[in-house]
Amino acid sequence: MNKRAASPARQPTDWQTPAMQRRVRRRYAAERRFRLLGLAAVCASAAFLVYLLATMIAQGASGFTETRLALPLDLRGHVVVSPAQLGGPAADLALAGAGLENAVDAAADRAYPAQGGAALLSDGAWLRVRDAIKHDPQLLAAPVTLDVPVATDLDMAYKGSGTPGSEAAVTALGAHLSRGLNVSFFTGADATDPTRAGIWGALKGSLLTMVVTLALAFPIGVLSALYLEEYAPRNRWTDLIEVSINNLAAVPSIIFGLLGLAVFLGTLHMPRSGAIVGGLTLALMTMPVIVIAGRNAITAVPPSIRDAARALGASPIQVVFHHVLPLALPGILTGTIIGMARALGETAPLLMIGMRAFIAAPPGRLTDPATVLPVQIFLWSDDVQTGFVEKTSAAIIVLLVVLLTMNGLAIYLRNRFETRWK
Amino acid sequence: MSALALLFLIAALGLIGWVVARARAARFRSATTRRFSSLPQHHGWYVAMWTLLPALMFLAVWHSVAPALVTDAVIATPMAAALPPPGLDRAAILSEARNLAEGEAWGAFHPLSERLAPAYAAAQARYDWIATTIALLLAFSGGAVAFLRVRPGFSARSQVERVVMGLLLVASLIAILTTIGIVASLLVESARFFRIVPITDFLFGTHWSPQVIDARDPGAALGAVPLFWGTFFIGAVIAMAVAVPLGLMSAIYLTQYAHQTTRRWMKPMLEILAGVPTVVYGYFAALTVAPAVRDLGVALGVRWASSESALAAGVVMGVMIIPFVSSMADDSLSAVPAAMRDGSLAMGATSSETIRRVLVPAALPGVIGGVLLAVSRAIGETMIVVMAASGVASLTLNPFASTTTVTKQIVDLLTGEAEFDSAKTLAAFALGLTLFVITLLLNVVALIVVRRYREAYE
Numbered sequence: 001m002n003k004r005a006a007s008p009a010r011q012p013t014d015w016q017t018p019a020m021q022r023r024v025r026r027r028y029a030a031e032r033r034f035r036l037l038g039l040a041a042v043c044a045s046a047a048f049l050v051y052l053l054a055t056m057i058a059q060g061a062s063g064f065t066e067t068r069l070a071l072p073l074d075l076r077g078h079v080v081v082s083p084a085q086l087g088g089p090a091a092d093l094a095l096a097g098a099g100l101e102n103a104v105d106a107a108a109d110r111a112y113p114a115q116g117g118a119a120l121l122s123d124g125a126w127l128r129v130r131d132a133i134k135h136d137p138q139l140l141a142a143p144v145t146l147d148v149p150v151a152t153d154l155d156m157a158y159k160g161s162g163t164p165g166s167e168a169a170v171t172a173l174g175a176h177l178s179r180g181l182n183v184s185f186f187t188g189a190d191a192t193d194p195t196r197a198g199i200w201g202a203l204k205g206s207l208l209t210m211v212v213t214l215a216l217a218f219p220i221g222v223l224s225a226l227y228l229e230e231y232a233p234r235n236r237w238t239d240l241i242e243v244s245i246n247n248l249a250a251v252p253s254i255i256f257g258l259l260g261l262a263v264f265l266g267t268l269h270m271p272r273s274g275a276i277v278g279g280l281t282l283a284l285m286t287m288p289v290i291v292i293a294g295r296n297a298i299t300a301v302p303p304s305i306r307d308a309a310r311a312l313g314a315s316p317i318q319v320v321f322h323h324v325l326p327l328a329l330p331g332i333l334t335g336t337i338i339g340m341a342r343a344l345g346e347t348a349p350l351l352m353i354g355m356r357a358f359i360a361a362p363p364g365r366l367t368d369p370a371t372v373l374p375v376q377i378f379l380w381s382d383d384v385q386t387g388f389v390e391k392t393s394a395a396i397i398v399l400l401v402v403l404l405t406m407n408g409l410a411i412y413l414r415n416r417f418e419t420r421w422k
Numbered sequence: 423m424s425a426l427a428l429l430f431l432i433a434a435l436g437l438i439g440w441v442v443a444r445a446r447a448a449r450f451r452s453a454t455t456r457r458f459s460s461l462p463q464h465h466g467w468y469v470a471m472w473t474l475l476p477a478l479m480f481l482a483v484w485h486s487v488a489p490a491l492v493t494d495a496v497i498a499t500p501m502a503a504a505l506p507p508p509g510l511d512r513a514a515i516l517s518e519a520r521n522l523a524e525g526e527a528w529g530a531f532h533p534l535s536e537r538l539a540p541a542y543a544a545a546q547a548r549y550d551w552i553a554t555t556i557a558l559l560l561a562f563s564g565g566a567v568a569f570l571r572v573r574p575g576f577s578a579r580s581q582v583e584r585v586v587m588g589l590l591l592v593a594s595l596i597a598i599l600t601t602i603g604i605v606a607s608l609l610v611e612s613a614r615f616f617r618i619v620p621i622t623d624f625l626f627g628t629h630w631s632p633q634v635i636d637a638r639d640p641g642a643a644l645g646a647v648p649l650f651w652g653t654f655f656i657g658a659v660i661a662m663a664v665a666v667p668l669g670l671m672s673a674i675y676l677t678q679y680a681h682q683t684t685r686r687w688m689k690p691m692l693e694i695l696a697g698v699p700t701v702v703y704g705y706f707a708a709l710t711v712a713p714a715v716r717d718l719g720v721a722l723g724v725r726w727a728s729s730e731s732a733l734a735a736g737v738v739m740g741v742m743i744i745p746f747v748s749s750m751a752d753d754s755l756s757a758v759p760a761a762m763r764d765g766s767l768a769m770g771a772t773s774s775e776t777i778r779r780v781l782v783p784a785a786l787p788g789v790i791g792g793v794l795l796a797v798s799r800a801i802g803e804t805m806i807v808v809m810a811a812s813g814v815a816s817l818t819l820n821p822f823a824s825t826t827t828v829t830k831q832i833v834d835l836l837t838g839e840a841e842f843d844s845a846k847t848l849a850a851f852a853l854g855l856t857l858f859v860i861t862l863l864l865n866v867v868a869l870i871v872v873r874r875y876r877e878a879y880e
Contacts, residue, residue, distance in 0.1 A: 027772055027775070028772070030772070030774060030775075031772040031773060031774045031775075033774075034773075034774035034777070034778075035675070035679050035773075035774065037671055038671045038672070038674050038675025038676075038678075038679055039675055039679075040671075041667065041668045041669075041670075041671030041672045041675060042671075042672045042675050042676065042680075042688055042692075044668055045668055045672055045692055045695065045741070045744050045748075046688065046691055046692070048695075048741050049691065049694060049695055049698075052698070052702075052703075052706050055706065055710055056702070056706075219593070220593045220596055221593075223589060223590050223593035223594070224590070224593040224594030224596065224597065226590055227587075227590035227591060227593065227594045228594055231587065231590065232594070240598060241594050241595065241597055241598055244597045244598050244600075244601040245594075245597040246869075247601065247862065247865065248597060248600060248601060250795070250798065250799075250861065250865045251604065251802075251858065251861065251862075252799075252801075252802025252803070252804070252829070252857060252858075252861055253802070253804065254802065254804045254829050254832055254833070254854070254857075255604060255608075255802075255854055255857065255858050256604075258604075258607065258608065258832070258850070258851060258854045259600070259603055259604045259607055259608075261836065262607035262608075262610075262611060262851070263603055263607055266607075284600050287596070287597070287600075288597065291594075291597070315579065315583060316583075317583040317586055317587070341697065342697075344699075345697075345698075345699030345700070345701070345702075346699070347699070347700065347701040347804075347805050348700075348804035348805055348808070348829070348833065351808075351833055351836075351837060352832075352833075352836055356837065374699050374701040374805075375701075377701050377702070377705065378701050378704070378705075378805070378808075378809070381701075381704075381705045381708065381709075381809060389709075392705060393705075396702050396705065399699060399702070400698065400699075400702065403697060403698075403699065404694070404697070407694075407697050411690070
């Protein structure tokens, strides 16, 4: 017998009693609170992201510009260089040898003796004059006025955060100062003077490192994904390979740095802080990401495709390389781009293998000492000179733009080539 | 001949082999109506393979033994009799001579190396010449032998495919090699460390100050307990106190309440948080969050409010972790069968009651798995703590005080100008080993928890 049937019949709930209505109100209030809490959590996370980006842009935007001083130059008689010397590759040497740097400093001393003369100019100001002369040798023959970059403290003061002394100098110079796009930020390498420091050296190092990483991680990752998904027998060895790949994807990146330090530098004696070692280390880190993405993409290809190819007489290799791989490629590429974006933003393992040196020339070869963009940001962030704060933020903006573009590309590829198998 | 030119030459030979073999196979195919097991390109690949592989394998082996052979040849010259006995000096002179011979250095510190340089260059040139000849011979003869086998009845396809399979297997073995490499390098270096410092001192000692190591008792300054505590405090306590509520509530809101459009926009936005490089978070933590946290601590009347506080690093790390927690929670919430939710709603429960009493308990194993993975990620995170946490190891419960972590110490220990054999440098590897073991355990446990939970509903 059912117990409940034996008990006396329960009265229907009276929803109209004040107690019940209060209870319902309370429950609805709790519901609203909970919902608002959820919304608040989402908004808090988004707000943090927006705040972070806004801070970087606010601080970094001025890093893309430089303050320039109108400098009246009359180089006639001070810098004597024959026109033939200016044409060849030795022009830099010829102009430096002719005392251009001193001539520029002297011009500044003549033009602005009260405000500090040559001290107003950036260390790189004469280089700008040199490039202008190489571009137009006529500058040597007549008095001209050139806009040249100013020293860091003046630059900071003009942008609104200087010391009282430099603020006064800015006021005194008035209309002689102007603002322009800092091209050398994109074309220069690291320098001790913030007005000369640029990101091209680090960016090139990043590119070289990424080339090595991609050249190793992509083929190995795709091939091992194919093997594991399509051919591997189910046995203990395959399990071991699978477990170690999944495990590698979760190993902290700094451990890969230790591996690179001990194996590539310690045992194999490869060149310290070269892009090749960085690339190798990051390739080991990126490969598991590509394998996992690749396996997911390969599993998504329906078995009927394979069966159809087999039925027409294709060998196992032909089935995979003619049918499965092309169909899985968009998915694999998406995973690869995401893995490469992660590798591009990575800093810690590269610190371990010595890519943190001061490198004032962009690397030419894979074995040259190099640095990468995130490490450059790390190095600049340590710099106490105030001019580097805006450079750091500006470099961060560049890095974020590159990374978001890569991630956007991955999302685009996924949406564009996503195949829905029925 | 330079190495690059040699490689190009071998590649060119391979290409020629491919074209010629393919053409030959195509010719005998067109002559009959017979059916063949291999396509012309299989024959092409077969010949190219035999041209390339032996030569490249020889070069790889040669590359690793040649420097020793060259050095031996130099030592055998009469001029080398003046060399000091084997030791550091001798190695320095020889390496200088090598740099001179290769044109990478212009001056020499030892006069002897300048005299040895020509001998070095000569030996190098001789061995290079030998290597080039052998490699080309191998490429040519391999290709020729393979070409002679290109006949109508020959099954080139099975041969080529066997090599491709081998290539695939080798590729997947690299993962194992990497794992072995990591474990071996950590173990070897840690073993050297534990010969100097007793393992009990390292694991249970409470004093960490690697800057001043007493040579008689190195273990006294290398007790890692404060580091483990700092790592746990920042990564598992503070970061999770930020990430778990925010991540879980975000996932609940986005899966249960949010409008479809909101979800489509907000979910990628949260994922961007995971895509921001950690060096950016570190810079942000050091520049913006840390001073704010210190001011807050001062305002609250905390006596030791540091500008390198555990709180600043932990909060920023927690924000970085939010997307991990929220996407794991998202997955496990959506995996709960709809019937359970519908049943609860049908009984008259409100949405929030359903979520709290039914969905979250049902999804709990998945959520816990996600949190464990997030913890493993947080304690392995380096740049935020390198830039925002201090280097001073202390056992403190005060979130405004400064603490340090394992990863921060690894970076500090290895970026100084220390020799490779000191207890200080080797300690970094012991810390790395500990970190590896802990994150491995966390990941394994997390995966087991998640997997067991998934099976429950399938």
